[in-house]
Amino acid sequence: MKQLKRIILLIFLVIMVGFSVALVLKAAIGVGSWDALAQSVTHITGTKVGTIGIIFNIALVFGQWVLLRKDFTFYHLLQVPVIILLGTVVNFSLYQILSPITIDSYVLNFLLIIIAFILLASFNGALMELNMVTMPLEGFCMAVSIRTNYRFPIVRQVADIVIILSVLVLTFAFTIPSTIREGTIIGMVIYAPILGFAMKLIRPLFTKLGSVSKVNKEIEHVDVKLV
Template identity: 40%
Template sequence: MMKAIQRVIIVAISMIMTGVGASMALKAAVGVGAWDALSQSISGVIDMKVGTFSMMMNISCVLIQLFLLKKEFKLKTLTQILVAILLGYVVNFMFYDVFARFTIHSYWANIVLLIVSCVICAGAVSMIMTINLITFPLESCCMVISKKINKNFGAIRQFVDILSIVVALGVSFFFNQCITVREGTVIMMLLFGPLLNVFMKMMIPRLKKVGLID
């Protein structure tokens, strides 16, 4: 029982750190990940907080799973809605209330901030994936779609990123919004995967040693 509580606490903290990392990338303003770029672009057009719109997008991923799985849909999947709400709230709080008090004038300082955000997100996500107690709505949705149409998960996930970038750029140009797909997007694409692998290799033996994973 105590181990289960510890896993829940660690996952919750990791989710919060993921939101903090994402808000740091938004603050850097040199480009964000594809999914976040889509949220930022559209939220700017409809005058909605980016965390709130991101929350709605993630909840829509849960609804897509419900539509596709129907009777096979498991009730525990609904916990992904809690993930969406927590992430959205943390992003809004950090980006609009905390980081709004600071101004960074140096371009290279923003690049460093972006890299730090990428490290934080990779570390937090690797912890969540290693404990495997809950999944992110987008990844879970892509997994369901890949099984339904018998396509590779990686290909589906990559397609979503490409589509997100195309739509984000289209929205930015059409509505004359700030471009959210920039050099930072490329940096995150290059760094996130390798960092994720490094952190997971570090965490798996340590978590096994303390009995938090099998």
């Protein structure tokens, strides 16, 4: 029964994270680095952003397998159904639920992205404290950390730099709208502190459901992605 409750909670949190990501995208004034990359590829290919996210994240799981090999477990493989659910929710929320809604006011979009980041950080914090599955980018960075002996926060920050540079290259090479804007800066400023606060706040409630992993403890000290 305890495991069933954890699974139900996991599904709920993934759905809420996906909806929060859709809200960030709906505001259209910039997103986090990983989502900026997915959205840039969407501008180039016309493929839905959630679908691009699924493809990219599955590639990261494959990267974990390449790096970890014998240490790659069923726990790592659980990322795949979570990835598919998350991308599906993002697509449904953005293109079905939120699509008919038009927001012409910049002030409202500004407020929307702040609310969206607060929700996203809170649900992501709860998801990480539940400690059932690691998000693909964090899992890949941890695999790199294990193989290179570089600390996880350093690897994660380098990953963000590489992703942002990739977005800038795509933006200028294909002359597409920039997905790195003021909203990206807002996310960098408020996301990590809210994430850490949410994790500490929810931790006592999740104590009976599972322990806090080493990955979670280290992630509290670094800015993390949206999806």
